[in-house]
Amino acid sequence: MKNNDQRIGVFVCHCGSNIAATVDVKKVVEEIKNYPGVEHCENYVYMCSEPGQQLIREKIREKNLNGIVVAACSPTLHELTFRRACEAEGVNPFRFESANIREHCSWVHHDISSATSKAVKIVQTIIEKVKQNEKLTPISIPVTRKALVIGGGIAGIQASLDIANSGYEVILVEKESSIGGHMIQLSETFPTLDCSQCILTPKMVEAGHHNNIKLYSYSEVEDVSGYVGNFKVKIKKKPRYVDYEKCTGCGDCMTHCPVHYKPHIQPKPEYSKQIEPRLKKEVDQILKNYLPAQEGSQDKEMLVLILQDINLKYNYLPEQALKYVSERLSVSLPQIYHVATFYTAFSLTPRGDHLIRVCTGTACHTRGALKILDEFQRQLEIKPGETTPDNKFTLETVACLGCCALAPVAVIDDDYFMMTPKKVGELLKKYSKI
Amino acid sequence: MPQLKSIKALEDLRNKLNKDKDPQKPCIALCAGTGCIALGAHKLVETFKKELKQRKLDRKVDLLVTGCHGFCERGVIVVVRPEGIMYQRVQENDVSEIIETTIMKNEIIERLLYEDLSTGEKIIFEKDIPFYKHQQRLVFGNNSRISPVSIEDYIAIGGYTALAKVLSGMDPDEIIEIINKSGLRGRGGGGFPTGRKWQSCRDAEGETKYVIINADEGDPGAYMDRSLLEGNPHSVLEGLIIGAYTIGSHEGYIYVRQEYPLALKHFTIALEQAREYGLLGNNIMGSGFNFDVKVNRGGGAFVCGESTALMASLEGKVGEPRSKHVHTVEKGLRDNPTTLNNVETWANVPLIINNGWEWFTGIGTERSKGTKIFSLVGKVNNSGLVEVPMGVSLRKIIYDIGGGIIGNKPFKAVQTGGPSGGVVPASLLDLPVDFERLTEAGSMMGSGGMIVMDENNCMVDIAKYFVNFLKDESCGKCTSCREGLIQMYEILNDITEGRGREGDIELLEDLSWILDETSLCALGSSASNPVKSSLLYFRDEYETHIRDKKCPAKVCKALITYTIDQEACTGCTLCLRQCPNNAISGEVKKPHQIDQGKCIKCGICFDVCKFNAIIVE
């Protein structure tokens, strides 16, 4: 359908206060009214009610609409309701679409103005979709009653078993030489701390022996064509030099193989060659104090202490330094970042010349710490955790400085101050000169 | 200094130190704990040194720079001995007067004396001041008597005698029996019997065993561990060495919070000195026992105070707790048997060894023995660290020691136990404070924070404060704790911002139950205590927020407005000049107005107005 033939009607639902309390529906109507292709737009309390449906039908008749958008709840609820209403007026039901501004918008947001602008965007997107929608007529075709499950992890195995146990044939494809996936690599599982094998192995064996399951391990899906109920799938069995009938899976051949089988391991990046020489020298200096670790402990146990020293030196953790430490300690980079982001002492971005820490401990809280923090925020125009654009100040909060009797307290660099909101300005003035 | 090669050598040294000391020599003891440093103690020390030298008194008068005395509210504190005269709020320009009047002429400076709040009477001697008089300072008392960086000071007052006693041939089982009989319980929050912990660790299989000092003190509002480490690090160390000997450990650790640089420094110095004197290292005092201690800084995560998380952190990992189906006394640090105790717990050990369990059981209540240090802070006149026997009533702590509420306002509640504790209302003021009674009242002993609140503290706000703290500190391992706390915070935030709905309270109660039952560590499973206890005693305050959209304590910004009483305003323009957002307008000598659109509700106008003309509703 050409663009200038579009005569779309958009109906925005309040859903009582479900939508209207958070999304300004009138504003949505205003914004959508003049959107290209929109012929009619209005809002109504309950679009799914009988009067609501009548409203759609009336407008189709009145304005000769040929596409409908209802901005309301999820299509799982009322898509059919509105399609029927369209059909009754001779509009092809597939020229109707639901814009979900409830579950995807009003229910998950608080702020009215941002929720409203998000709702507008959702509706616009759906209007564009309707423009692409062709008129369709349902047909019937025969269906092959077989299922393909790709991936033999816990989800794939369970899905295969469920379908197979309901009496259908399943084809389970796994690219590795064994099913089991990631779960089989875990030592224990949350929250019961059962070992994963206890849960998984019975299912693996069942999947392997099930009459309705045809298992293709060490195979990959190469091509999928066709459509629902009539797919054609090409599965590539990777070359295998093992007689599957006889193999018991003992794994001996793998340990004796001269060509190591390491499909997952990528060559290690050499961070020590990428790091800036000066930084490397300084980090080496720090590492020297801790490595090699003393008897009884391992190098990687020193990680937190090393990061503390690096953080102390640079006021933050430079990325290159982290990578280098990762290589030296043989701790993976994700592990390093896990630690670096866990402890509040570490910062991944450079801090300013002066570090202001406002104590928000309980004693300070009861004596007005938030007013102090507000005042710092207001004057510096930054939030806690941020640094001023001129790199002069970084503002942070700290849970307790242990000076509770002097509350409320703030520390600038290493000096403690008993605070009042008024003092904030004086201190900032003083420190901005240093 | 030669190493102390035998127990006798320690005795000899002590005798010599005490013989050389003239008890009548004037001594100026100056508090340089973190609180007093914030008030300028360092400068005072310099000035004292300079002025004493100028008057050629530097050899005749001792200047003793000590750790925290506890009365932080009144810093900087100076005590003149041997008389024991206490001066408070001393400033740099008072120094020469103290030297000239008190040291040289033996006269009192009235102006610097402490004034009793109720009677208005000036009190001369430290021992007569109510704040100190009602305390029993067993663990904390020596802070003001020694220099924290001098092992000799500690030895002179009897330090390391308990260690000597133990090493002179006491059987570890005998020590455990003494600790068991003393009834000492962990001061870190849980109150677990220390003797039982040691016993299990001693019995656990393994060659290598560890002892650890938990100095993470993450509870916001508590700072006794810090002050002990800053002011008397050797007492903690002595306890640790005794524990190590008992358990059969040769390697110890201290895990100190990174926000505590001074504590770290003093403890490190203490370790160096102890090594120098042969109190750490190989063959301690000729006993054949070897032991040393390593220092570890925390990374600023509250959950790292939890035993398993702390040990993970010591291993250089993320501080996430693990489930404790196997206890840390059996498999702790590096999977070896480990005993972890709180700073204050360790500091109690030498006392018990020296004075016997019978003495210790004479203090406290039936199931909570000894004393406990509390940090008494918030809306109380005398805030600071107080050490009292277990079982003393809240009233005594808050009124007799704390001198009552600031501005004589009515007492509303006291928060104990930090984020895992709860609020105790005014009706329970006579509650004896010990492990059991606080738990019965819906709160907790915790690490000993005591935050006093008056009518201007909003209970919903306090609950929100703790939940906010915990949501940030949750390690994120358990879904219930990680997500539950966020949701709890959202609900509390809604209530304080006027979006509270009917059913919110019930929802909070449901969530509390889920958190209690399904969290792995005590952070999650006690996280709902602040909410539950405030709901127990102050449910009506929640209801007023939800139904009437009002905050009775006038704390929750979204629910209050500031206006100017047109009758009372004299047009002095003070508020107009102070308002940070220029929301106040008006002419001189004419009543002012507040532009509600511009008002950011900072409350500065209310604080500065001298005519009570600012109305908060």
Ligand SMILES: Cc1cc2nc3c(=O)[nH]c(=O)nc-3n(C[C@H](O)[C@H](O)[C@H](O)COP(=O)(O)O)c2cc1C
């Ligand atoms: C979240 C959390 C934080 C804790 N923080 C501390 C702490 O800062 N200091 C401390 O001594 N104990 C803390 N504990 C208690 C410790 O787990 C442990 O019980 C205590 O250190 C044992 O020593 P104690 O028996 O001498 O009390 C914390 C516990 C939890 C669950």
Ligand code: SF4
């Ligand atoms: S309860 Fe909370 S803090 Fe404790 S382990 Fe679970 S998620 Fe971590």
